[in-house]
Amino acid sequence: MQTEKGTVSVKLKDDRSKTSFINHVKNNKSLYLILLPGILYYITFLYLPMYGITIAFKDFDMFGGIFNSEWVGLKHFKILFASDTFFQVFRNSIVISVYKIVFNFPIPIILAILLNEVRSLVFKKTIQTVVYLPYFLSWVVIAGLVINFLSPSTGVINLLIKSFGGEPINFLANKAYFRTIIVISDLWHSVGWNTIIYLAALTSIDVSLYEAAKIDGAGRLKQIIHITLPGIKSTIVVLLLLKIGNIMNNGFEQMFLLYNPMVYDVADVFETYVYRIGLVESRYDYSTAVGLFKSLVGLVMLVSANGFARKMGEKGIF
Amino acid sequence: MIKMSRSEKAFDIVNYIILTILGIVTLYPLLNVLAISLSTYTAYVESPLMVFPTKIDFEAYIRILSNPLILSSYNNTIFVTVVGTVVNVIMTVLTAYPLAKAKVRGVRVFMFFIMFTMLFNGGLIPTFLVVKNLHLVNTLWALILPTAISTYNFVIVLNFFESIPDSLEESAKIDGAGHLRILFSIIVPLSTPVLATIALFYGVGNWNRFFDAVIYINDRSKWTLSLLLREIITENSDVLNALDPMNAVTVYPKTVQSATIVVTILPIICAYPFLQKYFIKGIMAGAVKG
Numbered sequence: 001m002q003t004e005k006g007t008v009s010v011k012l013k014d015d016r017s018k019t020s021f022i023n024h025v026k027n028n029k030s031l032y033l034i035l036l037p038g039i040l041y042y043i044t045f046l047y048l049p050m051y052g053i054t055i056a057f058k059d060f061d062m063f064g065g066i067f068n069s070e071w072v073g074l075k076h077f078k079i080l081f082a083s084d085t086f087f088q089v090f091r092n093s094i095v096i097s098v099y100k101i102v103f104n105f106p107i108p109i110i111l112a113i114l115l116n117e118v119r120s121l122v123f124k125k126t127i128q129t130v131v132y133l134p135y136f137l138s139w140v141v142i143a144g145l146v147i148n149f150l151s152p153s154t155g156v157i158n159l160l161i162k163s164f165g166g167e168p169i170n171f172l173a174n175k176a177y178f179r180t181i182i183v184i185s186d187l188w189h190s191v192g193w194n195t196i197i198y199l200a201a202l203t204s205i206d207v208s209l210y211e212a213a214k215i216d217g218a219g220r221l222k223q224i225i226h227i228t229l230p231g232i233k234s235t236i237v238v239l240l241l242l243k244i245g246n247i248m249n250n251g252f253e254q255m256f257l258l259y260n261p262m263v264y265d266v267a268d269v270f271e272t273y274v275y276r277i278g279l280v281e282s283r284y285d286y287s288t289a290v291g292l293f294k295s296l297v298g299l300v301m302l303v304s305a306n307g308f309a310r311k312m313g314e315k316g317i318f
Numbered sequence: 319m320i321k322m323s324r325s326e327k328a329f330d331i332v333n334y335i336i337l338t339i340l341g342i343v344t345l346y347p348l349l350n351v352l353a354i355s356l357s358t359y360t361a362y363v364e365s366p367l368m369v370f371p372t373k374i375d376f377e378a379y380i381r382i383l384s385n386p387l388i389l390s391s392y393n394n395t396i397f398v399t400v401v402g403t404v405v406n407v408i409m410t411v412l413t414a415y416p417l418a419k420a421k422v423r424g425v426r427v428f429m430f431f432i433m434f435t436m437l438f439n440g441g442l443i444p445t446f447l448v449v450k451n452l453h454l455v456n457t458l459w460a461l462i463l464p465t466a467i468s469t470y471n472f473v474i475v476l477n478f479f480e481s482i483p484d485s486l487e488e489s490a491k492i493d494g495a496g497h498l499r500i501l502f503s504i505i506v507p508l509s510t511p512v513l514a515t516i517a518l519f520y521g522v523g524n525w526n527r528f529f530d531a532v533i534y535i536n537d538r539s540k541w542t543l544s545l546l547l548r549e550i551i552t553e554n555s556d557v558l559n560a561l562d563p564m565n566a567v568t569v570y571p572k573t574v575q576s577a578t579i580v581v582t583i584l585p586i587i588c589a590y591p592f593l594q595k596y597f598i599k600g601i602m603a604g605a606v607k608g
Contacts, residue, residue, distance in 0.1 A: 024423055030497045031416050035428070038413025038467060042432060045464045048448045049440025055447075066447065111340070114333050123334070129594065130341045133348075136586050136593055138526030140544045144551040144579050145347040154366045154572070188344065196601055220329045252529050257548065278443045279533060291441035299438050 056289040069285075076289035085273070086290065093269040093294075096179055097247045104187045104194075105243060109236060111191060112198035113228055117220065131192025139189075143257035146185050147172065173262040182267070186254065197239065198232055205231035238309055245305035248298040270294040348583075355379070355576035362573055378577035388578065390539055391546040394458055398542060399524040402462040406520040407513060409466045410475050415501045418479035419487065436469050446533060460534035461527055461542070468523070471516040474600060478512040479505060515600040518593055525585065543582050550575055 025032055051066075056076055058069040080086050111131075118124040134142065149155050150171040158168040171177045209227045218226065252271035259267040270290065278287030349369045354362050355378050356371040365372065382388045416422045417429060439445070445464065454460040486508070487500045495503070506513070528544040535541060586593070 021423060028422070028497075031422055034412050034497060034501070035416040035422060038409055039428070039431075041409060041413075041463075041466050042435060044452075045445065045448065045466070046435045046439055049444035050438070052440050052444025052447055055444065065451075114337060117329070117333055118337065119330070123337075127337045127341050130344050132594055132597075133590065134344060136522055136526075136590065137583055138528055138544060140526075140528055140547045140551070141579055141583055144547065144575065145351065147551055148351070148576075149347060156367055159367065192344070196598055200602055219323070219325055256529075256532070274442050275533075279446065284443045284447070288441060288443045291443065295438055295441055302437060 053288060053292055055285050056292045058285060060285040076286045077293070079286065080289055080293065085268075088265065089268050089270055089273045089290075092266060093248060093250055096182060096250055096269060099179060099183050100186055101240075101243050101247075103183050104191070105240060107187060108191050108194035109198055109232070112195040112202060112232075113224055115195060115199060116202045116228070117224075128192070128195075131195075133192070134189050135193035137189070139251075139253035139257055142185060142189055143254070146181065146258060150181070172258060173260060175263050175266045178259070178263040178267050181258065182254065185258070189254075197235060201232040201235040202228065237312060241305040241309045245302035246298070247301055248294050351576045351579050354573055355580045357573060359573055378573040379581075381574055382577050382581065387538065387541070388546060388581075391541045391543045392581070394540060395525060395543040398458055398461045398527065399521055401458075402465075402524040403517055403521045405462055405466055406468070406471075406524075407517050410468075410472050410516060411501070411506065411509075411513070413467060414472055414475040414479050415497075415505060418476045419482070419484075419500075419505060432469060432472065442533070449534060455534050456537045456540055458535075458540060461524070461530050465523075465527075465530065468520070471519055474516060475509070475512060478509055482508055511596075511599065514592075515596040518589070518596050519600055521589075522586065522593065543578075547578055547582055550578055 055066050055069060057071060057073060058066070059072050059075075060066070061069040115124055115127065118127075150157060152158050152168040152170045157171070162168055169177070171181060205227065209231075210223055213223050213227060248270065250269040250271060252275065255267060255269055255272050256275070259272065274287045274291045274294070277283050277290070346369065350367065353368045353371045354366070356374050356376070357368070358373070358375045358377060361372050361375070362368075413432075417425055422428065440448075449455060449460055449464055452463075454463060482505060486504055490500050490504055526544065527542065528548070531542050531545050535545065
């Protein structure tokens with residue numbers, strides 16, 4: 001056994017020819033057997049579907065399968081770029097993501113700073129325990145709560161409106177309110193959870209900075225602006241770029257559970273659109289083309305966001 | 319100690335008020351659902367906004383526990399969560415070990431092969447076709463196998479394995495232990511905190527799994543709680559009446575809806591103390607990977 005390890009490391013250094021690789025595998029059979037299930041998993045469920053993307057350039061034949069379908073080049077992409085629905089979906093995806101960034105990105109930062117300023121440890125822990133909880137609930141449960149809350153007959157909001165003599169509003173079927181509901185329910189779901197990374201970053205700020213500022217007579221707000229915020233700047237930048245890199249993703253579940261045909265105009269995003277035309281209408285080829293467009297734009301966004309982070313002297317996302 | 323100025327005190331008070339409101343906003347919808355689920359329908363109609371039930375009544379729970387569809391959905395969800403999580407953890411550990419500890423040849427190639435899937439994937443339809451061709455559609459395995467490894471969790475385990483000093487396995491190697499024995503008798507016992515973390519990550523994901531279920535499961539006998547809950551909640555209310563027409567008169571949709579929500583989140587609440595502890599560790603482990 002001792003000698004086996006010796007020979008392996010010598011081989012590593014000396015030659016990397018095929019035969020030595022085969023010998024290496026033979027000598028470490030059990031090691032490669034351990035790796036095998038994982039590699040098979042990635043091939044089957046992640047790389048085979050990548051081959052399946054070819055149906056975006058074919059007319060899918062239900063009986064022949066992907067391989068036997070006829071190539072049609074960019075036909076589906078031409079249909080796509082000529083379709084109004086496609087641009088509407090594109091616009092919705094971006095607009096809803098931007099709303100989420102504008103409103104739901106800064107709030108966890110503020111919340112983390114507020115939590116950090118709390119002196120009573122018991123109070124702080126209690127609030128943290130409560131606000132982390134929604135993150136563990138599924139979107140089905142949250143959708144149930146939202147529907148309850150906004151119900152025209154028994155929801156809190158509409159009961160308030162009625163008690164002031166107003167007419168109840170069917171919020172979820174109203175284009176004017178739908179995106180607001182999406183943004184707020186997303187906030188309820190994840191605001192507490194998103195403070196965790198900031199809270200960790202806050203603990204790494206040098207305490208002596210605060211003491212010096214106190215001696216100089218700086219109040220709490222001044223300390224937050226001049227010490228706390230600069231102290232977590234790089235965390236903020238990296239997370240913001242990550243969010244921008246993911247701008248094409250809105251998540252299927254939240255939208256699918258809350259939207260309805262009345263609000264498709266403002267609510268339909270790539271995830272829901274691909275699902276409907278692909279699995280409900282069974283247009284496999286066309287919806288794969290839509291999905292591919294989304295993935296490619298998403299990939300470009302993510303890689304550029306990462307490059308930008310590195311340029312700014314941050315560590316980068318990957 | 320520097321004395322607190324008036325503005326400092328004002329800051330503190332405002333801060334406590336904001337955080338308290340936030341806590342209430344977070345907790346209220348959940349308490350409301352719990353209270354409704356424990357009430358009679360008439361009590362609910364009288365005060366739909368209640369936080370505490372006026373009179374405790376288990377009618378809604380008795381209804382749902384005697385409904386075969388809810389019971390089978392609950393069973394299926396437990397199966398997917400338990401079996402799925404075991405598969406997840408074993409697959410993740412097996413894949414991380416050769417790449418972190420024993421150093422197979424071509425680690426960089428394997429790592430690129432795995433990490434690339436975080437950036438790009440085949441998308442909905444091509445993945446669906448693979449699962450369909452494997453005849454997994456309409457089986458619970460469709461909710462387990464296609465998501466057997468989460469690359470994010472894989473990275474957490476990989477980082478942890480790499481941080482274990484090599485000297486520990488060297489001595490086992492000298493004693494003639496094979497890789498499987500080193501993995502399961504040395505590496506795994508040393509990694510229990512990180513394995514607990516990813517087991518909880520996977521477990522919550524499996525319990526809450528919804529998207530995959532929508533895509534792969536049609537047969538009602540294979541439904542999971544998420545699918546059932548969606549039908550009860552969104553296609554509103556009279557579902558249970560229709561399922562159980564004999565007792566339709568005494569079924570009270572809103573209380574039953576709420577009770578179904580409660581039984582869905584109950585296991586999560588029970589596991590919550592562990593979740594909070596280990597998830598935070600996990601999120602930090604993932605964040606420092608750099």
